[in-house]
Amino acid sequence: MTTLSELAIGRTGIVENIDLPNEIQHHLMHMGFVPEARVVVVRRAPAGDPTVFGIDGFEIALRRDTARYIRVRELNEK
Amino acid sequence: MSDCCGTETIEIRAEPRVPGKIRTVALVGPPNSGKSTLFNRLTGLRQKVANYPGVTVEQHVGKLAGIGRSDLILIDLPGIYSLDSYSEDARVAVDVLHGQMPGTPAPDAVLLVLDSLHLRRQLMLAAPVLSLGLPTLVLLNMSDLMEARGGEVDTLALAQELGVPVAKISASRGTGLDAITHFLNRKAEPVAAVSTRIELPVMGNARSYRQWATGISTRTKYKAPLSSEWTQRLDRLLLHRIAGPLIFLAVVFAVFQVVFTIGQPLSDGFGAILNRAGDLIGLLIGHNWVESLLIDGVWRGVASVLVFLPQILLLFLFIGVLEDSGYLARAALIADRMMRSIGLNGKAFIPLLSAYACAVPAIMATRTIENKRDRFATILVTPFMTCSARLPIYMLMIAAFIPNKPVIGDLLGLRALVMVSLYLLGFLAALGTARLLKSSILKASSAPFILELPQYRMPTLRSLGLRLYDRGRVFTKQAGTVILCVMIGLWFLSHVPFHSTLPESVIGRVGQWIEPVIRPLGFNWKIGIGLLTSVVAREVIVGTLGTLYGADPATQSLGLQAALRHDLTLGGAMALVVFFAFAMQCTSTLAIVRRETNSWKWPALQFTYMGILAYLAALATNQIILHFIH
Incomplete structure (x- = not known):
């Protein structure tokens, strides 16, 4: 198990759980970050942070200090 | 970016709800579902923007003139992901839908707009909206794009699953809108019968919404379209580590360059016309005190302000193009790092940029910043950005006092340099003040930055014109x-x-x-x-x-x-x-x-x-x- 902030660009993770204050957590879940959702690391902003994640065909940018509270299991697919 | 100043009077009567009769329709949908485009399409110029009482959320109301039903009122609710109250927007939406917003009549019917390119997630909003029990029409927007990119969905099956009618539309092209007319012409069905027919997930739980939405997508044979190659390609370039920031600077620079080089002659020409008109009217009146009041006092004063209209419109045109195309969200992403160093969030960048045109819509745009302290700090520094109302005095004084000497060859003249310095001065004052505020009276732990990047879209002439x-x-x-x-x-x-x-x-x-x-x-x-x-x-x-x-x-x-x-x-x-x-x-x-x-x-x-x-x-x-x- 790892966190979303540690996945490299192009890798996919399956969301396990989110450990953020309730309000933020709910907001993220309604945006698609629910357990068992597939998240792809799409690209990083020019400054290296925030990172753009692909989920359900949407692109959502999160800062590293938010992404590190989203636990994922990395998919070992090529 | 709209303002509070419609002249059209749209009367909202607070009459009790009559079963079977539709008077007020609410337009509901997630952000970036094309809801505003549809609203503009359905109401045309007959719309009014105001704020809901006591809160900072804009209320867009219009008559359904676009489909020939000027007798009906359409309320455009803010874009929301759920009916959870994470944001003020969602709280307002819930209050309006429940008929608990003072001054706004309870809607008799709902138009739920969903982006058909991402139906699986967008359907999550359908569950709480349908559970309200109002007559609802589900509109699958951008269906032309979905089909062009190989996506499909069985709308009949979807209508059965949801227990309400479903129609494919394209708000930007205006196709499929007759489904809305049919829906509104039909008598609103008795409500209770609807909600018993379908099974809705456990309320308030994102996970069960998600499972419900996934189940429905599968049963209605929803096939998501291929993602837009264009967005990916453009982002590879526009968010590139080196090219991204450079293009960003070039865009900002180009906007000002065009506003001055094209806008100035336009303004000059417009000014000459206004002056000549003044002289002509003066000749008609003759030389007396009336002429002195009307021409020297009033006409000259008003005309000296009015001449800046072409430049101001040009500036708004550019900011409109940047916003409608989806580039402003990328700009926020690029600027996040810099904004963080002064204690603000990348989302604060969008209002700051649009404040170059006018601080009023910019301050309204700060409502996308969820954290209240971040939002207040942004509101307080926004008026430092050089708005278009400063241009008249800047241009007048520079033209009067600064000689037109080249500084760096033909590239930069002394006048342009002074102008750029003034812009920079305002920007630095904004940054400095933000830093001051965030380290003193508005100090707060950093709020998360959650930004959805919409797909790039071609801005429509219609929305820019509006x-x-x-x-x-x-x-x-x-x-x-x-x-x-x-x-x-x-x-x-x-x-x-x-x-x-x-x-x-x-x-x-x-x-x-x-x-x-x-x-x-x-x-x-x-x-x-x-x-x-x-x-x-x-x-x-x-x-x-x-x-x-x-x-x-x-x-x-x-x-x-x-x-x-x-x-x-x-x-x-x-x-x-x-x-x-x-x-x-x-x-x-x-x-x-x-x-x-x-x-x-x-x-x-x-x-x-x-x-x-x-x-x-x-x-x-x-x-x-x-x-x-x-």
Whole structure:
């Protein structure tokens, strides 16, 4: 198990759980970050942070200090 | 980016709900579902933007004229992901849908707009909306794009699953809208029968919504379209580590370059037409006091402000293109790192950029910032950004006092350099003040930055045209009302008592009374009057100076620029533009800050702080030029 902030660009993770204050957590879940959702690391902003994640065909940018509270299991697919 | 100033009166009657009769329709949908495009399409120019009472959320209301049902009222609710109350937007949406928003009638029917390109997630919003039990029509927007990219969905099966009618539409092309007409023409069905037919997930639980939405997508054979190659390709370039920031700077630079190089001749031409019209009317009236009031007092004052309309519209056009195309979200992403260093969030960048046009819509745009302290800090610094109302006085003073000398070959002239420095000055003041606020009275732990990047879209002429129409109307209305009144008042005060010279008039005495305070800044009493009148709005100073110098026999025959050169030092002129870079001279902004922060404390603080800063900076400018350059 790892966190979303540690996945490299192009890798996919399956969301396990989110450990953020309730309000933020709910907001993220309604945006698609629910357990068992597939998240792809799409690209990083020019400054290296925030990172753009692909989920359900949407692109959502999160800062590293938010992404590190989203636990994922990395998919070992090529 | 719209404003609060529709002239169309749309009456909202608070009548009790009559079963089976539709009067008010609510438009609901997630952000980026194309909801606003549909709203514009359905209502055309017959719409009104205001704020919901007590909160900072914009209320868009219009008559359904676009589909020939002007008898019905359409309420556009803010874009929401769920009916959870994470944001103020969602709370407002829930209140309106439940009929608990004072002043807004309870909707009799709902149009739920979903982006068919991402139906799986967008369906999550359908569960809480359907559970309200109102007659609902689900609109699968952008269905033309979905089908073109190989996506499909069985709408009949979806309608059965949801228990409400479903229609494929394209808001940008205007196809499929007759389904809305049919839906509204049918008598609204008794509501209770609907909700028992379908199974809805456990309320308030994102996970069960998600499972429900996934289940429905599968059963209705939803096939997601391929993602847009264009968005991916563009992002590879526009968010590239090196090219991204460079393109970003180039875009900002290009906007200003075009506004000045194309806008200036347009404004000049427009000004010449306005002046000639004034002269013609003057000839018709003849040489008497009526001519003096109408032409010297009113027409010249109003025209000197009105000439900036072309430039202001150009600036709004560019910001509209950037916003509608989806690029502004990328700009926020690029700017996040820099904004974080001053304690703000990348989302604050969008209002700051649009504040180059006008602080009023910019302050309204801050409502996308979820954290209240971040939002207040952004609201407080926004008026430092060089808005278009500062252009008139900047251009006037620069044209009058700065010689047109090249600095770096043909690339940059001295006048452009001074202009760019003024823009920079405002920007730095905004950054410095934000930093100050975030490390003192608005200190807070950093709020998360969650930003959805929409797909790139071609901005439609329709929506751009609507924006420009809106802004143009607001600006001319301001010139025709507020500025007109100030000019008439000013003309009288500068001619009373009758047969007095200008310095003996009421306005002359007031000006001389305040002169000692502004003398160290290099200002004379006429500038002082200009500062007083421009508390209403910054551009008023140009009209005021036009009226005052026009009423003074010594300068009457000179143009305004020559009159100013005759009357002010270089130090005083530069101190004046520096003063305008910092001071908070805009009643519309103060009013909107009051509304958005729900307290007089913040606008008062802002006015005082910016005023003191303006005075000190102007003082320093004048003294430095006085001692070092002369």
